[in-house]
Amino acid sequence: MPAVSFQAISKTFATPKGPFQALNQVSLDIEQGEFFGLLGPNGAGKTTLISILAGLARATSGRVLVQGSDVQANYADARRKLGIVPQELVFDPFFNVREALRFQSGYFGVKNNDAWIDELLENLGLVDKANANMRQLSGGMKRRVLVAQALVHKPPIIVLDEPTAGVDVELRQTLWHFIARLNKEGHTVLLTTHYLEEAEALCGRIAMLKAGQVVALNRTSELLKAASGSVLQFKTDAVLPAMLASIARVTGRIVQLPAQDAAEIENHLATLRVAGVELQDMEIRRPDLEDVFLQVMSGTSASNISLSEVAL
Structure with missing residues (x-):
């Protein structure tokens, strides 16, 4: 059973200029324990796809399964299996860091979670900020808290939507060291990023979206090998x-x-x-992954890069 299965997902938005199709028949499976990359230019549909996965948006057609649970029909079960780090810095200004993590644990029915919260604080460099109010934190520290909140209920599937956008080198190294450890322990990771060197180093398999469609899907090594x-x-x-x-x-x-x-x-x-x-x-x-990405997006890639492995 795949960790995540996107099955013919389409999404159309109503706009003043008429219908806009953000996703068009997107189908792909992410296997248990994979470190999977989802790449594409701005507006390609990456965040829309993740919003549908998280239950924040409803697909116009198709369905998404999280370890067999439908994100619409079995929302609570599917949501418990996900830990999602959003692009936006969203925080509650009335709590300190430790309180925010305790409340987040409670949302998922996790009690007596202080030992894991302490481990998260340690691994994400937040120990000295544990009692600081969220409003007092820098943007980079808020980003670390978002990661901790996503992981506080120990989800089997971790979704990272542009997690290192605008953050410093130290946070990137800290975050990737910790996430790589969790991946080795069996957690599935889905990453979207514009830092293609991160995707090349971390992701075993990559899908590329363009204008709401999957235009390439393969192991990272095969994408690089096929680059002309x-x-x-x-x-x-x-x-x-x-x-x-x-x-x-x-x-x-x-x-x-x-x-x-x-x-x-x-x-x-x-x-x-x-x-x-x-x-x-x-x-x-x-060529590196950035070269491959540019080839695919411009339509100049070798034919065996594009959609060369729709499923394993």
Whole structure:
């Protein structure tokens, strides 16, 4: 039995401009104990899908099962199995951190939970904030509390919707160390993130959404293996020639140029030499998950990347 099963999920919203289809026949299974990534650009439907999983939105058609429990017909049972960290910073301003976690335990009928709460506080770096009012916490600390609240009832399935958006490096490392430990202990993890290096490092399998549809679904290693070509990467302070600027991915001084083969790499280098562009720290590397993601979203990926493994 899958941990989570999305079965032909469609969702249409009514808008002043007419119906908007946020999800279109999304079907995928997340297996027990998986660390699964759900990727896509803004507006692809990731958060809508998670809202339907959490019971916060109702699908127009299709159904979602959480360890066999329908999220609509058996809401309470399905919800007990989920621990969801939302994108938004939602908190109760009247309680301190420990009180908030005790109340959250009570919502799920968990009594005498102080030992686990202490472990959460320790592992998420919140021990010195345990008696601080939620209003006094920084955004990063509030994010840690949201993670603790999602885990306080020890759910078998952990859903992380952009958990590291806008947080510091320390929190990312702390969070991923703890979540990876829980995953090794058998918890299923569903992650959405725009930090693709996190998804590449953590997720065993990945689905990519575009305009409400699954456009790629496979093991992370297979997605990377199927990516075509190479990437010429270097640093420069110069302006790129127009023909290369149109295909380059530029981050500060770092330039990345896709190339299908050695001949195209040489053509890139020749164009740069003619333009007088000085290169530093040049290297040729295999595509990473960000390259794969851009290929899939632009429709230029190899045919065996897209929807190459709809189910295991």
